[in-house]
Amino acid sequence: MKTKFILISLIVAALLAGVNACKSEENPVIATCRLSNTSDQLVESTGQLTDELKRTFAYNKETLVSIAEKSKNLDATFTVTFTDSRITSATNGQDVITLTYGSATMPASSTFSRGGKVMSTFAMEYNTSGRMTKITENRQVLPTNSLTKQRVYTFSYDTNGNLTNERAQFTLNDGSATQQETEYVFDTRPSPYKRFAELPLLTVVALSQTVETRPGRFWQINTPLSLKAYNLTATGSRSNLRESSTFTPVFDTDNKLTSQDQNALLYQSSVPDPVTKKNKQTFIYQCD
Incomplete structure (x- = not known):
């Protein structure tokens, strides 16, 4: 019993x-945390911080509703429109970005228009993991003081999905082209963009505002510790070093990147010694 x-x-x-x-x-x-603010500030020799670029992301619960970019010569806020749970457009006054998907879940192309006139078109490619491998911008109207009619960025990843290499090709009005390459070394902790849900839109917004020079940063899974950038020859081989940067990241107790100092050496062929530049970048999150 x-x-x-x-x-x-x-x-x-x-x-x-x-x-x-x-x-x-x-x-x-x-607890779910989403990236809400980023800033990139130049550290002057006096220690003073000078704003270079700020980005702000606004949400309605978990849904992205706007992306804002602000710099010395720029102040734009793109309001996002969804159709059937996919972003189809983002609007800032007379500026409109449209995304086209076809049969894929990721947008295959995009158009940037101003006042109804097409300024640029974008074509995007991805790997089987959904990471962007190539974005091509064809400019119908050149930005002020620019002779570049086409920009092509290609991205390579390691077996863990980290973006290790970023190539850029710029074709000018006269048909001549220049190429650059950036290689990255990574930390083991996550990039602030790792869980950002709308990376294709962010990439197009950033490039359409002509401020962004390395859109590959949005597709990094882990936080970079260093980068080296090179000029390339016409055959695609490396020639001279353009930039060597190291990053000193600071993480919170949840391994979210909150800030990092970037110390850069900038090389010019006509100058024997590199120019030093220091930037401070910060990242703020909205957590539920």
Whole structure:
């Protein structure tokens, strides 16, 4: 009789534990953090910070509703429109970005228009993991003081999905072209863009504003520790070093990148010694 009572007690305890486990799974308490602000500031020789670029991301719960970019010569806020749970456009006054998907889940092309006139078109390619491998911008109207009619960025990844190499080709009005290449070394902790859900739109917005020079940063999974940038020859081989940068990242207790100092050496063929430049970048998150 005693053995039977013990057996029944064990069965009841197991059932209660199962019920509680189900309740816990049905109502998990998980904090979700989304990138809300980034800033990139030049550190002057006096220690003063000078704004170079700020980006702001606004959300309605988990849904992105706008992307804003602000710099000395730029102040734009793109309001996002969804159709069937996919972003189809982003609008800033007379500036409109449209995304086209076809049969894919990721946008295959995009158009940037101003006042109804097409300024640039973009074509995007991805690997089987959904990471962007190429974006081509063809400019219908050249930005002020620019002779570049086409920009092509290609991205290479390692087996863990980290963007290790970024190539850029710029074709000018006269048909001549220049090429550059940037290689990255990474930390083991995540990039602030790792869980940003709308990377294709962010990439197009950034390039359409002509401020961005390395859109590959948005597709990095882990935080970079250093980069080296080179000019390339016409055959695609490396020639001279353009830039060597190291990053000193600071993470919070949840391994979110909160800030980093970038110390850069900028090389010019006509100058024997590199120019030093220091930037401070900050990242702020909105957490539920």
